[in-house]
């Protein structure tokens with residue numbers, strides 16, 4: 001359906017625990033959400049009705065087209081150097097989760113447009129086959145029960161882009177609209193306008209679903225669109241609070257370090273003594289690695305309390321400089337790993353940025369912004 005907005009992810013880099021990886025296409029994990037199984041069960045029941053002429057292959061074929069749609073987003077994003085963490089298929093559509101750097105407005109415009117464009121191309125390619133095998137184009141109706149496989153796939157690929165281009169977040173149309181506006185005005189204002197239009201459409205769709213169609217799926221979609229627009233506006237609000245700020249403004253400067261020769265017992269004690277959860281491991285002035293709360297627990301389980309900190313720490317850690325923009329920290333956390341960032345001046349450790357202190361910083365900025373009436 002849409003490239004989902006970024007927000008800080010839990011420590012694991014993999015997607016939702018309610019989804020399983022079914023394939024990997026050009027390096028992008030493809031995941032299936034578990035609600036999909038319920039959906040397939042429902043389809044199975046529908047197909048057992050005597051009047052159903054629908055092919056059992058229609059639903060898999062439509063979801064293959066949804067997958068191609070999402071790959072359209074993901075591969076266009078890649079062309080701009082924006083990575084995709086994974087693609088998850090839900091019964092109401094797919095989500096390509098972008099990660100790392102946020103696309104610029106002109107990039108977002110093309111990324112959002114690429115998904116629906118894939119379906120338009122599929123629909124056009126099917127036209128000659130429809131004339132040869134079905135004697136012409138089918139009536140476009142919402143019910144696919146009495147359609148042939150070819151007609152069903154065609155109708156789905158006409159509907160997908162039409163529906164997705166409704167200018168409402170998190171539909172692609174909402175993103176295209178925001179990107180278009182953001183090329184002409186301040187991005188925060190563009191997001192507010194696009195978000196408000198999105199919520200207006202959500203309410204219209206909701207009323208139509210409730211009183212016109214009495215269609216439960218459409219009602220669920222309207223609900224998600226309303227929520228999506230809200231989230232998008234809030235996420236952008238958070239981002240706008242970061243602009244102009246530097247890593248040095250938000251970093252933690254009072255923290256404890258562990259000597260590489262310290263035991264895991266000492267590390268565990270330090271963890272209990274204060275609120276700090278992740279510890280830089282040092283040898284003299286030199287930073288050797290980082291020991292997170294999870295590493296301490298794993299180390300204690302495998303090495304016991306006398307094990308060395310240096311054996312349990314992770315040697316790869318991410319370093320940033322105090323003068324780098326604060327948005328950089330959010331980008332790094334969005335890549336999936338939420339271990340703290342080491343703020344280094346040359347080889348000297350001057351601070352840390354954790355997801356906790358970044359969200360505290362955002363909260364305080366938000367409070368400050370509200371007090372300036």
Ligand SMILES: [Zn+2]
Nearest residue numbers: 001002115172
């Ligand atoms: Zn899309």
